[in-house]
Amino acid sequence: MSIANHFPIWDKLTESQQARIAELADFRKVPAGKVLHDGGPNCLGLVLVRSGQLRAYMLSEEGREVTISRFFEMDICLFSASCVMPDLQADVMITAEKDSEVWVIPACLFQNLMGESIALCNYTRELTMGHFSELMWLMEQIMWKSFDKRLAAFLLEEAAVEGQDVLSLTHEKIANHMGTAREVVTRMLRYFQSEGMVKLTRGTVELTDKKRLQILGM
Amino acid sequence: MSIANHFPIWDKLTESQQARIAELADFRKVPAGKVLHDGGPNCLGLVLVRSGQLRAYMLSEEGREVTISRFFEMDICLFSASCVMPDLQADVMITAEKDSEVWVIPACLFQNLMGESIALCNYTRELTMGHFSELMWLMEQIMWKSFDKRLAAFLLEEAAVEGQDVLSLTHEKIANHMGTAREVVTRMLRYFQSEGMVKLTRGTVELTDKKRLQILGM
Structure with missing residues (x-):
């Protein structure tokens, strides 16, 4: 259960840097559904995922959500360290989507290490660029793709993440991922069902024609 | 006209690094309206602005545009270096919005320098995070703010950038900045005019009640 096996580019850090991370990183268990970081000015630190699954999302004043990124084993989440991401308005x-185990690395330690280790700085820079690319992709989807395409792509991605075609997802949850209202999701899912692409039961969506969903989602 | 006076963190680079930049950076004049980089896989390099104004935007398959960032004197544009921004789908x-003078810095040189100079790496990392924050803000606007608010905020920003209240902007151009159709812009501007907030003539928009636009744009 050592952080050494989960921290990216561990081998490129000096022994002293490794020791500081090992000493100051805070191991936590986060049950599914728990909010790990609630935005705002407080700076939790960086979160390194040991197991489980985290979701980062934006929240509108009216309470609407849209997922911007998800984190799996060995991913580092920067969004929980607002002090490392200046100007992030x-x-x-x-939140944890599944029971998760994480290390929280203090932001000031990470900030100091980036000033010492060119490997860590470049790793973090590439990570940020990756998030930027994801966000651009998401924006393209939202601005220019119709909702049926987005929903088809989302269901296929979920099936890939979960490794199964029966998804335990309420319409409310899907709406929160996609930044839309529950009614919009329900209407489109019913259309998908009428076309034979999905089968709906209470609390689940089963993908019954992935090929057609794929064509639609392209 | 030395690059030394325009390159950020120049003083934190070694003499050898400075010499390589000075030798390999390519000075260019770009007339207003010219496309400097047309996306796709080709990698122009990084663009450092000496004077003028550049605009970076996304383009949909249907030809719709949305501005994601603008670059002024001493800004470095990373978007022209797709090889430095992997996964950027x-x-x-x-394009140049005004007659501009720029240096193009080869991407491979910049990539090498980031592997050598922790100062340049951290500078670029913070630049990327800044762009990320901007894009998040833009996404919030697009998803959750109504178009009248966005248009009011855009007109006020333009007036601030130009230093004047009479803006030489066609409705087409505004639409391209905001990722919408020209008709939508025209309709809203006419509404603004009927409310006394702007005055429209052929090719210009004059802001006649900035206070109300400010309240609307908040």
Whole structure:
């Protein structure tokens, strides 16, 4: 259960840097559904995922959500460290989607290490660029793709993440991922069902024609 | 006209690094309206602005545009270096909005320098985080703010950038900044005019009640 096996580019850090991380990183268990970081000015630190699954999302004043990123084993989440991401005006919330184990690395330690280690700095820079690319992709989807395409792509991605075609997802949850209202999701899912692409039961969506969903989602 | 006076953190680079930049940076004049980088896989390099104004925007398959960033004197534009921004699937176009003078720094040189200079790496990392924050803000606007608010905020920003209240902007151009259709812009501007907030003539928009636009744009 050592952080050494989960921290990216561990081998490129000096022994002293490794020792500081090992000493100051705070191991936590986060049950599914728990909010780990609620945006705002407080700076939790960086979160390194040991197991489980986290979700980062934006929240509108009216309470609407849209997922901007998800984090799996060995991913580092920067959004929980608002002090490392200056000028971040938007509030990013982070919750555990599954029972998770994480290390929280103090932001000031990470900030200091980036000033010492060119490997860590470049790793973090590439990570940020990756998030930027994801966000651009998401923006393209939202601005220019119709909702049926987005929903088809989302369902297929969920099936890939979960490794199964029966998804335990309420319409409310899907709406929160996609930044839309529950009614919009329900209407489109019913249309998908009438076309034979999904089968709906209470609390689940089963993908029954992935090929057609794929064509639609392209 | 030395690059030394325009390159950020120049003083934190070694003499050898400075010499390589000075030798390999390519000075160019770019007339207003010219496309500097047309997205796609080709990698122009990083663009450092000496004077003028550049615009980076995304382009949909249907030809709709949305501005994602603007660059003024001493800004470095990373979007023209797709090889430095891996996974960037979206096509980012860059044009000169005004007659501009720029240096183009080869991407491979910049990439090498970031592996050598922790100062340059951290500078670029913070630049990327800044762009990320901007994009989050833009996404919030697009998803959750109504178009009248966005248009009011855009007109006020333009007036601040130009230093004057009479803006030489066609409705087409505004639409391209905001990722919408020309008709939508025209309709809203006419509404603004009927409310006394702007005055429209052929090719210009004059802001006649900035206070109300400010309240609306908040």
